[in-house]
Amino acid sequence: MTKSILAVNAGSSSVKITFYTVENPPRTIVDAAISGITAPPPTLKYQQGDKKHKEEVKEKLSTPQDTFKYLLQRCFSDPDLSEVASVDDLEFICHRVVHGGDYLDAVEINDETLDRLKGLEDLAPLHNFSALEIVRLCKVELPKVRSITYFDSAFHQTIPEAVRTYPINQEIAKANGLRKYGFHGISYSFILRSVAQFLNKPIEKTNLVVMHIGSGASICAIKDGKSVDTSMGLTPLAGLPGATRSGSIDPSLVFHYTNEAGKLSQSSTSEMHISTAEDILNKQSGWKALTGTTDFSQIAVENPPSKAHKLAFDIFVDRIQGYIGSYYVKLNGELDGVVFAGGIGEKSALLRRTLVDKCQCLGLAIDDVANDKGPGDEETVKDISKGSGKGPRVLVCQTNEQFEMAYHCACSRS
Ligand SMILES: Nc1ncnc2c1ncn2[C@@H]1O[C@H](COP(=O)(O)OP(=O)(O)O)[C@@H](O)[C@H]1O
Ligand SMILES: CC(=O)OP(=O)(O)O
Numbered sequence: 001m002t003k004s005i006l007a008v009n010a011g012s013s014s015v016k017i018t019f020y021t022v023e024n025p026p027r028t029i030v031d032a033a034i035s036g037i038t039a040p041p042p043t044l045k046y047q048q049g050d051k052k053h054k055e056e057v058k059e060k061l062s063t064p065q066d067t068f069k070y071l072l073q074r075c076f077s078d079p080d081l082s083e084v085a086s087v088d089d090l091e092f093i094c095h096r097v098v099h100g101g102d103y104l105d106a107v108e109i110n111d112e113t114l115d116r117l118k119g120l121e122d123l124a125p126l127h128n129f130s131a132l133e134i135v136r137l138c139k140v141e142l143p144k145v146r147s148i149t150y151f152d153s154a155f156h157q158t159i160p161e162a163v164r165t166y167p168i169n170q171e172i173a174k175a176n177g178l179r180k181y182g183f184h185g186i187s188y189s190f191i192l193r194s195v196a197q198f199l200n201k202p203i204e205k206t207n208l209v210v211m212h213i214g215s216g217a218s219i220c221a222i223k224d225g226k227s228v229d230t231s232m233g234l235t236p237l238a239g240l241p242g243a244t245r246s247g248s249i250d251p252s253l254v255f256h257y258t259n260e261a262g263k264l265s266q267s268s269t270s271e272m273h274i275s276t277a278e279d280i281l282n283k284q285s286g287w288k289a290l291t292g293t294t295d296f297s298q299i300a301v302e303n304p305p306s307k308a309h310k311l312a313f314d315i316f317v318d319r320i321q322g323y324i325g326s327y328y329v330k331l332n333g334e335l336d337g338v339v340f341a342g343g344i345g346e347k348s349a350l351l352r353r354t355l356v357d358k359c360q361c362l363g364l365a366i367d368d369v370a371n372d373k374g375p376g377d378e379e380t381v382k383d384i385s386k387g388s389g390k391g392p393r394v395l396v397c398q399t400n401e402q403f404e405m406a407y408h409c410a411c412s413r414s
């Protein structure tokens with residue numbers, strides 16, 4: 001029997017795994033995800049063919065490693081799943097690692113690359129930690145399966161120097177790798193390829209403003225198929241606010257927030273050295289701080305339950321609108337489309353309509369019926385623009401980071 005590819009997407013609060021066939025393009029065998037690890041009880045979502053279900057997880061899953069092992073076992077023990085029944089059925093494991101530092105492409109894990117990635121952990125303690133914990137586990141427990149890491153930052157290596165450089169002492173900046181990296185690149189790569197194909201344009205001639213807005217949110221300007229700017233920076237904290245992240249603030253705010261801000265946070269461990277300020281701005285801000293919920297579907301409603309919910313919605317619209325305006329100008333107004341993606345971008349018709357209404361001066365217009373309906377299950381890209389006008393298309397793309405990794409893995413093998 002042919003072997004399969006396992007793609008792992010570990011976030012700060014969720015672990016998603018998908019098994020694919022090793023073919024080009026890969027075919028999904030099974031999809032399993034656990035979310036809410038940081039706000040128990042965690043929930044499991046499992047999908048194999050038409051079989052779909054959701055359940056609360058009773059076991060205590062306190063680490064990304066436990067969560068990954070639980071998901072793997074859940075798939076291996078499914079009696080209806082003959083294609084993946086044990087580790088022996090695996091050929092590759094693809095891991096999404098958010099921060100790849102200066103890595104320009106995916107790398108295979110060995111002692112040397114793992115060491116280099118370890119050195120990046122301090123630059124992205126909240127994001128790389130979970131993924132690397134799982135990479136380490138696979139190396140020890142599944143030593144025969146090749147592990148490949150794919151980096152969110154790699155897509156943004158084309159960002160010009162003047163955009164990626166922070167105006168600080170350049171010796172210090174270079175010595176410490178302090179520059180804009182940008183993230184969600186695995187997702188942007190999937191979206192770019194899917195949208196170019198949808199528009200029937202070569203990738204290298206495609207110009208887009210793409211929003212990946214989920215619990216972490218960012219936006220990217222793509223010119224001639226290359227990232228020329230994005231809202232996240234040295235870390236995923238910069239730019240747009242998110243479920244628990246503040247997004248960009250005046251950096252001096254940190255020094256006025258509390259006297260404790262510069263000290264090590266309680267979540268700091270021997271592997272993860274994070275300060276109280278990083279902890280507050282990454283984990284205790286955003287929608288959670290403003291409204292008490294991290295679930296944007298409770299905020300993006302016609303009649304918000306409180307003024308705070310309305311404010312959170314308005315803040316998000318304001319920040320995104322600012323970036324769309326800026327990126328429209330950076331692309332010289334020559335864009336093929338504005339794309340909504342990520343959990344919020346794909347599901348919130350209200351956010352899409354509000355934003356497009358506020359960007360009318362750029363020639364954007366939305367078809368209310370198409371927008372309210374959103375994309376169908378099998379529809380990767382949907383055009384929700386009004387008429388067949390000359391302005392940029394307004395599109396929704398159902399992004400898929402696990403597929404993107406498996407796709408590149410299968411391509412590099414064949
Ligand atoms: N109908 C909806 N309207 C607005 N937001 C939604 C809707 N459905 C899901 N979301 C939001 O999408 C976010 C999750 O996005 P997703 O990209 O799937 O997650 P992650 O960033 O964890 O990968 C959550 O904040 C969730 O509340
Ligand atoms: C980079 C980033 O913010 O990732 P996520 O949205 O998965 O948290």
Ligand SMILES: [Mg+2]
Nearest residue numbers: 011214215216
């Ligand atoms: Mg995500």
